[in-house]
Amino acid sequence: MTTKPKVLISDKMDPNAAAIFRIRGCEVDEITGLKPEELKEIIGKYDGLAIRSSTKVTKDILDAATNLKVVGRAGIGVDNVDIPNASAKGVVVMNTPFGNSITTAEHAIALMFALARQLPEADVSTQQGKWEKNRFMGVEVTGKTLGLIGAGNIGSIVASRALGLKMKVVAFDPFLTPERAVEMGVEKADLDTLLEKADFITLHTPLTDQTRNILSRENLAKTKKGVRIINCARGGLVDELALKELLDSGHVAGAALDVFVTEPARESPLFGTPNFICTPHLGASTNEAQVNVALQVAEQMADYLVNGGVTNALNMPSLSAEEAPKLKPYMALAEQLGSLVGQLTHDSVPRISIHTEGAAAELNMKPIAAAVLAGFMRVQSDTVNMVNAPYLAKERGLEVREIKTEREGDYHTLIRVSVKTEIGERSVAGTLFNNVEPRLVELFGIKVEAELAGHMMYIVNEDAPGFIGRIGTLLGENEINIGTFNLGRREAGGEAVLLLSLDGAIPESVLKQACEVPGVRMVKALSF
Numbered sequence: 172m173t174t175k176p177k178v179l180i181s182d183k184m185d186p187n188a189a190a191i192f193r194i195r196g197c198e199v200d201e202i203t204g205l206k207p208e209e210l211k212e213i214i215g216k217y218d219g220l221a222i223r224s225s226t227k228v229t230k231d232i233l234d235a236a237t238n239l240k241v242v243g244r245a246g247i248g249v250d251n252v253d254i255p256n257a258s259a260k261g262v263v264v265m266n267t268p269f270g271n272s273i274t275t276a277e278h279a280i281a282l283m284f285a286l287a288r289q290l291p292e293a294d295v296s297t298q299q300g301k302w303e304k305n306r307f308m309g310v311e312v313t314g315k316t317l318g319l320i321g322a323g324n325i326g327s328i329v330a331s332r333a334l335g336l337k338m339k340v341v342a343f344d345p346f347l348t349p350e351r352a353v354e355m356g357v358e359k360a361d362l363d364t365l366l367e368k369a370d371f372i373t374l375h376t377p378l379t380d381q382t383r384n385i386l387s388r389e390n391l392a393k394t395k396k397g398v399r400i401i402n403c404a405r406g407g408l409v410d411e412l413a414l415k416e417l418l419d420s421g422h423v424a425g426a427a428l429d430v431f432v433t434e435p436a437r438e439s440p441l442f443g444t445p446n447f448i449c450t451p452h453l454g455a456s457t458n459e460a461q462v463n464v465a466l467q468v469a470e471q472m473a474d475y476l477v478n479g480g481v482t483n484a485l486n487m488p489s490l491s492a493e494e495a496p497k498l499k500p501y502m503a504l505a506e507q508l509g510s511l512v513g514q515l516t517h518d519s520v521p522r523i524s525i526h527t528e529g530a531a532a533e534l535n536m537k538p539i540a541a542a543v544l545a546g547f548m549r550v551q552s553d554t555v556n557m558v559n560a561p562y563l564a565k566e567r568g569l570e571v572r573e574i575k576t577e578r579e580g581d582y583h584t585l586i587r588v589s590v591k592t593e594i595g596e597r598s599v600a601g602t603l604f605n606n607v608e609p610r611l612v613e614l615f616g617i618k619v620e621a622e623l624a625g626h627m628m629y630i631v632n633e634d635a636p637g638f639i640g641r642i643g644t645l646l647g648e649n650e651i652n653i654g655t656f657n658l659g660r661r662e663a664g665g666e667a668v669l670l671l672s673l674d675g676a677i678p679e680s681v682l683k684q685a686c687e688v689p690g691v692r693m694v695k696a697l698s699f
């Protein structure tokens with residue numbers, strides 16, 4: 172009986188998430204509001220962790236998460252997940268990059284209007300019975316310039332809404348192409364130009380080393396007097412203290428923050444400042460967005476835990492539903508070839524080259540390369556998988572080359588894995604029989620035809636009559652049954668290789684005896 176994967180939902184999530192997990196064959200616990208120590212104590216029993224922005228998936232949590240395979244973020248930002256450490260531990264991190272974008276864009280627009288017309292203050296004053304009709308003088312947004320910092324999914328929705336409101340949009344985003352700017356109907360600008368021109372500035376970038384403090388004291392000082400600033404992206408993009416001072420001085424006419432450097436923001440120098448409004452990280456909080464992200468994260472995580480499908484992973488190449496069945500046998504072949512090379516190369520290897528030829532060259536190379544690396548490095552540690560293999564390769568300084576040749580060679584499809592060793596470049600190659608069955612077809616320059624599976628024995632010997640009989644006798648005397656027998660040689664009487672699949676593991680003592688058989692140059696036990 173196979174046990175069901177166990178998932179913990181540790182942040183408040185729409186009930187659709189739990190329902191989907193169950194329908195898709197997972198067990199689910201929903202425990203929200205856990206303190207880090209409490210999460211650390213229980214995380215070891217879960218295969219999947221579904222989160223929003225409250226749970227912090229730190230190195231400490233990951234170290235305790237001995238069974239964890241996937242972290243799923245029901246939302247966009249993953250700055251609360253230590254992705255490098257998750258990758259090193261072989262944990263896939265996935266998000267739902269579109270499910271809450273409209274909702275968040277609408278929140279930015281709502282805050283823009285709230286600032287333009289001082290809606291929160293006017294509401295409080297009116298409900299206090301003050302009827303301060305002359306106190307609240309607003310501004311129109313029509314004809315004004317909106318400065319968009321970050322023109323990705325959310326930024327571009329904000330831009331389209333702003334254009335609908337008859338605003339001009341100036342966008343700063345180093346990755347925005349001129350063509351895309353034209354398509355969006357926005358003016359692409361550098362940051363200084365945006366700061367100078369904008370009547371409203373709205374931020375829609377992730378928090379990175381480049382964007383941290385992008386509205387620094389210095390940059391805020393470059394803004395137009397009377398500017399209004401909206402941040403529905405991440406705390407840390409705006410210098411909160413400088414913002415407070417500029418609001419006090421009147422240079423900034425209004426600011427709306429949905430996100431703070433420290434969350435939950437129980438206190439802030441900005442609280443109580445006139446013309447400052449804020450919401451408690453509500454950008455994604457609509458029924459529609461929460462249903463979207465809950466359904467999507469549960470689908471994606473269950474797909475990974477139950478079927479190995481990968482969608483929207485941030486630390487692993489995605490495998491689409493169409494690609495997955497086609498790629499699966501290639502990944503099995505790639506992993507076997509990587510493992511074979513890993514088991515047969517003794518010295519430390521500075522470079523590995525992965526070459527796809529013919530039909531294989533038409534496929535997504537990233538998962539194939541990740542599978543080769545996983546097989547190659549699993550020899551050193553059995554915790555290596557496709558997620559952490561590329562990361563570990565980089566960490567160990569292993570150069571990885573990916574080469575594609577669309578033209579067919581001797582086989583209609585081929586993967587070749589070569590490593591640079593002290594004695595030169597050594598390579599193995601494999602193909603798929605009937606498009607699904609992995610076969611080794613070349614081993615260090617010698618043509619063979621072998622399945623790489625289970626326990627195997629690899630022998631390099633001098634090609635001479637009677638040799639095969641002697642090996643057969645040795646194994647027979649030790650009651651080791653041979654499953655398949657594959658032979659190859661460079662030339663008659665030259666170096667030959669023998670690849671045997673055996674019904675059980677080969678004892679060390681038999682390996683020693685095999686080394687002593689006349690004509691043997693090398694013997695190695697392999698396992699796949």
Ligand SMILES: NC(=O)C1=CN([C@@H]2O[C@H](COP(=O)(O)OP(=O)(O)OC[C@H]3O[C@@H](n4cnc5c(N)ncnc54)[C@H](O)[C@@H]3O)[C@@H](O)[C@H]2O)C=CC1
Pocket residue numbers: 246247248249268271272275320321322323324325326343344345346347375376377378379381382403404405429430452453454455456
């Ligand atoms: N307040 C909330 O509840 C929510 C906040 N968010 C946050 O909104 C932000 C934007 O999300 P998406 O639009 O989905 O992301 P996205 O990845 O589609 O867009 C981000 C854009 O920022 C740009 N960018 C990167 N570095 C930049 C730089 N140095 N200067 C200017 N632009 C830069 C990128 O080129 C990209 O176009 C994220 O931080 C996300 O976490 C998302 C959903 C809800």
Ligand SMILES: O=C(O)C(=O)COP(=O)(O)O
Pocket residue numbers: 223224225245246247248249271452453454455456
């Ligand atoms: O999706 C995002 O990036 C968000 O910031 C939304 O956060 P939340 O899921 O509402 O805690």
